[in-house]
Amino acid sequence: xxxxxxxxxxxxFRVRIALALKQLDYKYVPVHLLQGGGQQFAAAFxxxxxxxxxxxxxxxxxxxxTQSLAIIExxxxxxxxxxxxxxxxxxRARVRALALAIACEIHPLNNLRVLAYLSQTLxxxxxxxxxxxxxxxxxxxATVEAMLAGDPQTGACCHGDTPTLADICLVPQIFNAQxxxxxxxxxxxxxxxxxxxxTLPAFAxxxxxxxxxxx
Numbered sequence: 001x002x003x004x005x006x007x008x009x010x011x012x013f014r015v016r017i018a019l020a021l022k023q024l025d026y027k028y029v030p031v032h033l034l035q036g037g038g039q040q041f042a043a044a045f046x047x048x049x050x051x052x053x054x055x056x057x058x059x060x061x062x063x064x065x066t067q068s069l070a071i072i073e074x075x076x077x078x079x080x081x082x083x084x085x086x087x088x089x090x091x092r093a094r095v096r097a098l099a100l101a102i103a104c105e106i107h108p109l110n111n112l113r114v115l116a117y118l119s120q121t122l123x124x125x126x127x128x129x130x131x132x133x134x135x136x137x138x139x140x141x142a143t144v145e146a147m148l149a150g151d152p153q154t155g156a157c158c159h160g161d162t163p164t165l166a167d168i169c170l171v172p173q174i175f176n177a178q179x180x181x182x183x184x185x186x187x188x189x190x191x192x193x194x195x196x197x198x199t200l201p202a203f204a205x206x207x208x209x210x211x212x213x214x215x
Contacts, residue, residue, distance in 0.1 A: 001026040004045070004056040006033045007211035008179075010107055011068035012055040013172035016211075018072045020202035021163060022079050026057075030213035033112055069103055072165060084165050095159050098147055098166035102173050106140035110176070134182045141177065144170070145187040154189065156196050163197060171197050175208065 003019065003026045005012035019026055031054050032039045039045065040052040049056050049066045057065040057074075065071045076084045085092045108114070110133050118124045118132060148154045158166035174194045177184060184191055197203045208214055 001060060002029050002058040003027070004029045004031050004048070004054055004058070005211070005213075006031050006054050007208040007214045008176075009033065009054050010172035010176055011053070011103075013175065013206060013208065014068045014103075014168045015055045015057065015071050016206035017163075017168045017171065017203055018075055018084060020206050021082060021084065021168075022075060024075070024079065028212050030211075032213065069099065069165070069169075072168060076165075082162070084163070084168065086159060086164065091153070091159060094153060095164045095166045098144065098158050099169040101140070101144050101147065102166075102169040105143070106137055106173060109136040109140075130180060133180050137173070137177045137180070137182045138184075138186070141173070141182075141184070141187045141190055145190050148193070149189040154193075156193070158193055163200065163202070167193065167197050167203075170194060171203055 001024065003012070003015060005016065005028060007030075031045060033054070038052070040049075040054060045056075046052050048058075048064050051066065053066070055066075055068055055071065057071045059065070065074055072084060085095055115129055115133065118129045119126070124132070148158060153159055155161040157163050158170060170190065171194055174184070174190070198207075
């Protein structure tokens with residue numbers, strides 16, 4: 001199994017956590033998103049993923065998978081233990097809602113290609129770009145906080161005391177928020193869960209600084 005990944009990519013970070021939780025061995029294939037105009041735009045990479053995005057997971061039988069949440073659910077279906085989604089339909093819906101609140105509502109507005117478009121095409125200043133980033137991250141995380149705080153299903157993790165797809169999405173988003181110095185004091189439940197997850201080996205070993213291509 002190969003994971004085409006970039007150490008700072010939130011989406012790649014998610015898949016690294018899932019692989020670690022399931023204790024699956026894989027070869028790390030770095031794809032630098034900035035060097036040479038972006039290695040993700042190379043013809044060989046775009047043949048695997050026309051969207052030119054990481055991560056890409058290659059199975060040993062030649063199966064190629066893209067999109068982090070699709071990859072994680074595939075791993076959960078093909079390697080069921082430990083489960084990354086609850087056993088009940090309502091619980092699965094809650095976890096998916098939390099995950100999608102991050103992966104679909106926060107992350108796309110602040111992805112590298114969006115920030116690059118703001119700077120390079122629209123000509124916004126660095127301060128304006130960072131203000132854009134912080135606005136959407138801070139308001140998006142406030143929504144996640146409201147979904148978590150006071151809900152009896154929230155435990156040490158987003159849903160109970162066992163990591164799920166929701167935690168897998170939450171932790172990388174906080175790493176990015178901290179990198180851009182976004183305000184986080186308004187999301188105490190989010191931060192409590194983030195800090196707890198980082199005490200778990202699977203999350204700790206997946207952090208950007210420990211990846212082979214870390215700078």
